Amino acid sequence: MDKTINNKAWFLVLPVFLIVAFSAVLPLMTVVNYSVQDTFGNNHFFWNGVGWFKELLDPSTDLGDRFLNSLGRNLLFSAIILAIEVPLGILVALSMPREGWRVAACLVILALPLLIPWNVVGTIWQIFGRPDIGLLGYTLNKLGFDYNYVSNSFDAWCTIIVMDVWHWTSLVALLCYAGLKSIPDAYYQAAQIDGASRWAVFTAIQLPKMNRVLLIAVLLRFMDSFMIYTEPFVVTGGGPGNSTTFVSIELVKIALGQFDLGKAAALSLVYNLIILIVCWVFYTVMTNADRERPQTTGGA
Amino acid sequence: MARIDLVDLAHSYGGGTYALKPMTMTWRQGGAYALLGPSGCGKTTLLNIISGIVTPSQGKVLFDGNDITHASTRERNIAQVFQFPVIYDTMTVGENLAFPLKNRGLPRDKIAARVGEIAKLLDLTPYLDRKAVRLSADAKQKISLGRGLVRPDVAAVLFDEPLTVIDPHLKWELRSKLKALHQALDLTMIYVTHDQTEALTFADTVVVMHDGAVVQSGTPEDLFARPAHTFVGYFIGSPGMNIVPAGVKGREAVVSGHVIGLNRSYDNLPAGGKIEIGVRPEFVHVADPAPGLLSAQIERIDDLGRVRFARVRIGDVKFAATVPNGVAVPEKTVGLVFDPAHIHVYSDSLLVEGRA
Numbered sequence: 001m002d003k004t005i006n007n008k009a010w011f012l013v014l015p016v017f018l019i020v021a022f023s024a025v026l027p028l029m030t031v032v033n034y035s036v037q038d039t040f041g042n043n044h045f046f047w048n049g050v051g052w053f054k055e056l057l058d059p060s061t062d063l064g065d066r067f068l069n070s071l072g073r074n075l076l077f078s079a080i081i082l083a084i085e086v087p088l089g090i091l092v093a094l095s096m097p098r099e100g101w102r103v104a105a106c107l108v109i110l111a112l113p114l115l116i117p118w119n120v121v122g123t124i125w126q127i128f129g130r131p132d133i134g135l136l137g138y139t140l141n142k143l144g145f146d147y148n149y150v151s152n153s154f155d156a157w158c159t160i161i162v163m164d165v166w167h168w169t170s171l172v173a174l175l176c177y178a179g180l181k182s183i184p185d186a187y188y189q190a191a192q193i194d195g196a197s198r199w200a201v202f203t204a205i206q207l208p209k210m211n212r213v214l215l216i217a218v219l220l221r222f223m224d225s226f227m228i229y230t231e232p233f234v235v236t237g238g239g240p241g242n243s244t245t246f247v248s249i250e251l252v253k254i255a256l257g258q259f260d261l262g263k264a265a266a267l268s269l270v271y272n273l274i275i276l277i278v279c280w281v282f283y284t285v286m287t288n289a290d291r292e293r294p295q296t297t298g299g300a
Numbered sequence: 301m302a303r304i305d306l307v308d309l310a311h312s313y314g315g316g317t318y319a320l321k322p323m324t325m326t327w328r329q330g331g332a333y334a335l336l337g338p339s340g341c342g343k344t345t346l347l348n349i350i351s352g353i354v355t356p357s358q359g360k361v362l363f364d365g366n367d368i369t370h371a372s373t374r375e376r377n378i379a380q381v382f383q384f385p386v387i388y389d390t391m392t393v394g395e396n397l398a399f400p401l402k403n404r405g406l407p408r409d410k411i412a413a414r415v416g417e418i419a420k421l422l423d424l425t426p427y428l429d430r431k432a433v434r435l436s437a438d439a440k441q442k443i444s445l446g447r448g449l450v451r452p453d454v455a456a457v458l459f460d461e462p463l464t465v466i467d468p469h470l471k472w473e474l475r476s477k478l479k480a481l482h483q484a485l486d487l488t489m490i491y492v493t494h495d496q497t498e499a500l501t502f503a504d505t506v507v508v509m510h511d512g513a514v515v516q517s518g519t520p521e522d523l524f525a526r527p528a529h530t531f532v533g534y535f536i537g538s539p540g541m542n543i544v545p546a547g548v549k550g551r552e553a554v555v556s557g558h559v560i561g562l563n564r565s566y567d568n569l570p571a572g573g574k575i576e577i578g579v580r581p582e583f584v585h586v587a588d589p590a591p592g593l594l595s596a597q598i599e600r601i602d603d604l605g606r607v608r609f610a611r612v613r614i615g616d617v618k619f620a621a622t623v624p625n626g627v628a629v630p631e632k633t634v635g636l637v638f639d640p641a642h643i644h645v646y647s648d649s650l651l652v653e654g655r656a
Contacts, residue, residue, distance in 0.1 A: 186386050192372070193351060194447060208390045
């Protein structure tokens with residue numbers, strides 16, 4: 001069949017272009033514009049070139065110090081929650097029932113934390129962990145642990161990590177469960193016949209078959225934890241000191257607290273770039289993984 | 301290597317109906333069996349009971365006299381090849397083949413030797429170091445077959461329609477290879493299929509299943525010459541056996557008011573049964589209509605090259621008969637000439653032995 005060529009079709013994409021222009025391109029360009037200028041208020045702007053970016057990447061300046069420290073904290077946080085949530089999510093998915101009414105029950109229970117808004121999660125844990133009235137905080141202190149997330153940065157980190165694990169492990173578990181469900185029974189039967197141990201079944205069948213969804217889970221969890229703002233802001237407000245100030249919190253402090261538009265814009269762009277790069281790396285890895293697997297023939 | 305006995309075995313998936321009706325049978329050590337039957341007749345259920353994937357709802361499975369009904373698949377020492385290839389994605393072809401041996405803790409050199417041997421038999425040697433996921437479906441199924449055959453000490457190797465995904469020209473090759481392997485390895489093999497050609501070429505004993513029950517078990521010749529059940533007659537052979545309602549008395553069968561002579565005497569027929577006679581198209585031929593012959597209307601002629609079959613109608617009953625070579629086929633009406641030695645009498649679908 002011949003394709004009709006009609007350039008008027010471009011008009012059909014026009015609405016999308018307009019929406020994207022106003023929702024993404026124009027705001028982004030505004031940020032780019034801010035990032036190369038300085039202002040002393042009254043809408044007077046001065047050209048600053050790449051000055052903010054230089055400062056941002058130079059740890060000896062105040063801006064660079066704050067950015068690199070919060071970036072370090074952010075990466076550490078992402079690494080810790082990935083190291084907990086991924087294995088835990090796999091474990092939960094593996095121990096979920098495969099059929100019957102229990103499946104539905106498990107799915108509902110797992111989905112519950114995912115449905116709670118971020119700031120509500122923050123509030124729940126903020127109160128839960130309070131040493132004076134919170135169930136967790138009060139109990140821990142009664143048991144003899146000197147737990148106080150407001151004054152002790154280790155306690156603050158523990159609280160935020162446990163909160164994130166509570167909030168998001170379900171996502172990993174649900175994705176893994178979907179991956180597990182797609183494995184045909186014949187694989188398990190064959191493994192039984194081949195005399196595979198439980199561990200061998202996991203490493204030879206379940207893990208390889210789950211690697212696509214796991215990759216997605218890791219990507220989602222990394223992005224989300226790297227951009228985390230609301231929960232630590234509500235629970236610790238970035239403290240004690242700066243110990244739980246992540247990049248997004250720092251950014252808001254600079255942009256809205258100090259109203260340093262230039263610095264904040266430069267920080268936003270670098271922040272954005274990091275996320276884009278990580279996305280690109282993941283995308284490449286995933287499409288390459290696809291290429292290694294040619295067409296799969298046959299049915300289940 | 302074991303003899304397998306099924307004692308009063310039956311299985312139901314619930315709902316009050318049997319997927320497998322009670323049966324007692326023996327599979328001798330070293331036999332090449334085919335389990336033949338249409339889809340849904342229970343053959344895969346039977347296979348899965350033998351391998352331990354399904355636990356029967358009643359009865360016992362014995363390996364060499366030992367009750368293993370409730371033993372796990374791992375404990376049974378059995379190999380099974382599934383309909384669709386099962387490949388361990390992260391492993392090479394060689395590692396895939398070695399997997400069942402490695403899991404049983406065989407020494408390294410023994411594994412390598414055995415894997416080499418099986419790979420050679422299945423022409424997989426050039427691929428041993430390649431990742432198994434990237435191979436074609438044919439090659440993957442060969443790996444699955446290889447994993448089934450690699451253990452030298454198994455009680456039996458079970459095949460569940462293993463050639464479904466294989467190209468037709470490779471099917472012949474793999475099937476003859478399996479047969480050769482059976483002779484070389486002295487393993488008991490049970491091969492499930494719904495394809496009679498596959499069953500008849502592979503097996504020395506064909507077990508025909510119908511509706512959850514074994515209706516006949518015998519050599520391909522037995523099944524062809526003396527079907528014990530009308531289903532076997534109909535299912536085996538192409539075209540299948542003609543089954544025609546008839547009145548049988550002594551040495552005579554009456555079909556549509558026409559009397560056909562029988563070689564044996566059937567005065568012992570159970571009362572009240574549905575009586576039919578069965579005769580293969582190979583043993584009836586068409587001729588010009590004549591007063592002594594049963595007449596039938598021609599519907600069409602199937603020319604299969606070496607033989608021609610006439611599809612005819614006796615009243616409302618469809619019937620197939622051979623057209624002798626070099627004989628012109630009459631226009632509309634033909635007479636049918638029966639070979640009395642090959643007419644079987646069935647009562648309620650079961651073969652009745654006549655008296656000489």
